Amino acid sequence: xxxxxxxxxYGTIDTVTKEGDEGYERFARLAMQLAxxxxxxxxxxPHPLVLGxxxxxxxxxxxxxxxxxxxxxxxxxxxxxxYMLITLLDSRWLGTENDLKNLAHHLAVGALEGSPAxxxxxxxxxxxxxxxxxxxxxxxxx
Numbered sequence: 001x002x003x004x005x006x007x008x009x010y011g012t013i014d015t016v017t018k019e020g021d022e023g024y025e026r027f028a029r030l031a032m033q034l035a036x037x038x039x040x041x042x043x044x045x046p047h048p049l050v051l052g053x054x055x056x057x058x059x060x061x062x063x064x065x066x067x068x069x070x071x072x073x074x075x076x077x078x079x080x081x082x083y084m085l086i087t088l089l090d091s092r093w094l095g096t097e098n099d100l101k102n103l104a105h106h107l108a109v110g111a112l113e114g115s116p117a118x119x120x121x122x123x124x125x126x127x128x129x130x131x132x133x134x135x136x137x138x139x140x141x142x
Contacts, residue, residue, distance in 0.1 A: 028055035032067075039070075046071035050081040053088070061094040077117040082107065086124050100124040 016024075035052025039045065053067035064085065071081040082103075089095035089103060104124035111118040 025058055028058050031055045044074060046074040046078050046081060049074070050078060050084055053081065053084050057088055057093050061089070061096070064088040064094055077111050077115045079116040079120065082117045082120045083123070086120060 032052045032055050035048045038048035039052075041048075049067065049071040053064060053071065056064040056067050068081065068085050071078055075081070086100065086103065087093065089099040091097075091100075101124075104121040107117055107121040107124065111121075
């Protein structure tokens with residue numbers, strides 16, 4: 001992702017060239033593919049999938065939630081995964097009005113006592129509100 005960010009540039013969206021945007025997407029897709037390959041090395045390790053979730057911000061909310069399902073199937077209360085999901089569901093990225101409130105409630109009610117993920121409910125509540133809809137479920141069973 002570092003390469004894709006350098007390709008795109010670090011300015012605001014109005015400073016990004018078409019070439020920079022296309023390069024960013026190409027390298028983001030590559031990062032996601034590499035994350036899936038890395039996860040195959042140790043299918044019990046959710047961390048490659050957590051890292052692969054980051055580039056989903058260039059697609060849409062459904063893609064981010066799809067990736068969240070992958071790591072949750074391995075480690076439901078993975079701190080890094082939930083933290084990444086909070087950043088993705090922030091109103092400045094892919095989030096809707098109730099996403100972070102619902103996510104905070106989900107973590108507060110569902111995370112095991114003593115789980116580091118439990119503290120993330122406060123992080124989710126501290127994010128700025130967004131402008132639209134909600135999200136009912138953050139873990140979809142297969």
